[in-house]
Every structure is written in C-alpha cells, then in structure tokens.
Amino acid sequence: NAGVTQTPKFQVLKTGQSMTLQCAQDMNHNSMYWYRQDPGMGLRLIYYSASEGTTDKGEVPNGYNVSRLNKREFSLRLESAAPSQTSVYFCASSEGVTGANVLTFGAGSRLTVL
Amino acid sequence: AQSVSQHNHHVILSEAASLELGCNYSYGGTVNLFWYVQYPGQHLQLLLKYFSGDPLVKGIKGFEAEFIKSKFSFNLRKPSVQWSDTAEYFCAVNGSGNTGKLIFGQGTTLQVKP
Numbered sequence: 682n683a684g685v686t687q688t689p690k691f692q693v694l695k696t697g698q699s700m701t702l703q704c705a706q707d708m709n710h711n712s713m714y715w716y717r718q719d720p721g722m723g724l725r726l727i728y729y730s731a732s733e734g735t736t737d738k739g740e741v742p743n744g745y746n747v748s749r750l751n752k753r754e755f756s757l758r759l760e761s762a763a764p765s766q767t768s769v770y771f772c773a774s775s776e777g778v779t780g781a782n783v784l785t786f787g788a789g790s791r792l793t794v795l
Numbered sequence: 796a797q798s799v800s801q802h803n804h805h806v807i808l809s810e811a812a813s814l815e816l817g818c819n820y821s822y823g824g825t826v827n828l829f830w831y832v833q834y835p836g837q838h839l840q841l842l843l844k845y846f847s848g849d850p851l852v853k854g855i856k857g858f859e860a861e862f863i864k865s866k867f868s869f870n871l872r873k874p875s876v877q878w879s880d881t882a883e884y885f886c887a888v889n890g891s892g893n894t895g896k897l898i899f900g901q902g903t904t905l906q907v908k909p
Contacts, residue, residue: 714896721804723885723899724839739896771839781827781846784897786839 683707685787687772693793694762702757702790704772712775713755714739714784715747717768724771730755762794797822799888801900808876809908816871816903818886828869829887829897830860839885845869856880878909 685706694700706713711732716724716739726739730749744766746758755774759766770790775782802817820826830842843854850862860871869886883904887897 716899721901723799723801723901724887724897725899726896729896740898773839783829783841783844786831788838 685772685774685785687770687787687790689790690788691791693795694759695795696763698762699758699760700762700792701759702770702772702792703754704756704787705754706772706774706785707753708774708776708785709752710774710776710785711752712777712782713749714773714775715745715755715757716771716773717741718771718789719768727757727770759792762792764794766792767794768792797888797890797898799886799898799900801884801886801903803903804901805904805906807906807908810878811875812907814871814873814876814880814905816884816886816905818869818871818900819867820869820886820888820898821867822888822890824890826888826890828860828862830854830858830869830871831885831887831899832882833885834882842871842884876905876907878907881905881907 688703714729715727718724725741728747730736733752748756772787773784775784798821800819828845831839832842833839845852845862853859858873883902885902886900
C-alpha cells in the first residue's frame, strides 16, 4: 500500500500565483490533515477534516483553502501565494476521529514562493 | 490552548552516549502523547505513543518515554544512541476526545557522531 501520497513533491511559485497540493490516502482513514513545517517551529496545523464532508481550521489557516473531495482525497489550495507560505507541507491521515489515533504522514511537498 | 515545548533544539552526542529529550505540554485535561521522528530525507514516522496505562512506554529502535502527569512531561530516552539515530524528533499532544489533530513541539535535531 502507498499510504499517504502527496503531489507535487517540489514547486516554485511567483508571488500571487495559485496552486493546489493534492493528497490521497489508501488506508480507508476517516480523518485527514494538512500541516506546514518551518525551521524552529515544528509542524503547525493548517486545516483538517475529521470525516468526509467536514473541514475545519487549524492553527494557521490564513491564505489557504481546503477541499475534502471524497474519503480518500484532501487538497490544499493557495489562492494567491506569498513568500511567507514558503514551507514544507505535509498531509496526514488517521483512522478515527478521537485523540487516540496515530497519524500517518506523506512524504511532504516543498513549496518555494519567490 | 494546548502547547508543547521541547527544551533542546539541537543536541550533539557521540555514539553510545545516553539520550534524553525533554518535552512539556500545556493542557488541563486528559491527553494523548506522541513522539515522531523524521530521518534525513524521509517523512515523519511514529516512534512511540501514550494513550493510557503504564506511564513508561517503549517504542521502536530502543526508544522509551515516560509520562509524568504531575510535571506535564513526556521525555524521550535511549540508553545508547547510534549514528543511525541522527534525525529530528518531535513531541506532540492532543486532548483526549478531540479530533486527531496534533499540536507539535518545535522539534529537536539530534546529531550523533560516529
């Protein structure tokens, strides 16, 4: 099984451009998450989807939108990219919706905004 | 709001040295606690977790962690590190009953010298 798959792995954008990061999981997990990782700041939650059909804001949602397309897929969109959004983005999924669940992470997408 | 603090940002050890990485969290209720590891060029992997029961939990590759409720701590330990333990280590917490969203610490980079 592939687990959690993210595309693209690398992307360079100019300020103001838009793009969508794709994420798919094949583990039949209910919950999915988008995090960003910045040096010295750990991982911060952008948005999450506790179950198909629901999405909610995390710690740093400004400048992002998400879509839970179906149970497998959860995309993250940058409508107008800014240099502050240069980061490594990780998608994750978990089986359940309670706290006692382990997150499985994708390999990450490195985004640079010039 | 929940928060997680990792005391050491960068640790350098020689092989066979003992390791202890500090983690403190801020949350008033029942918590679930995790340590994740990110090896160079790889995605985050679960090292160990605590949900309930024995406060001393063992994980992969000889790692263990102890949950001390009175100190709001979940420190990671390993008696003898190896060069292959060079990685970034993240402590994470969520409140029991929440969705599976995790709050991460800033991360600790461990460099093991052969």
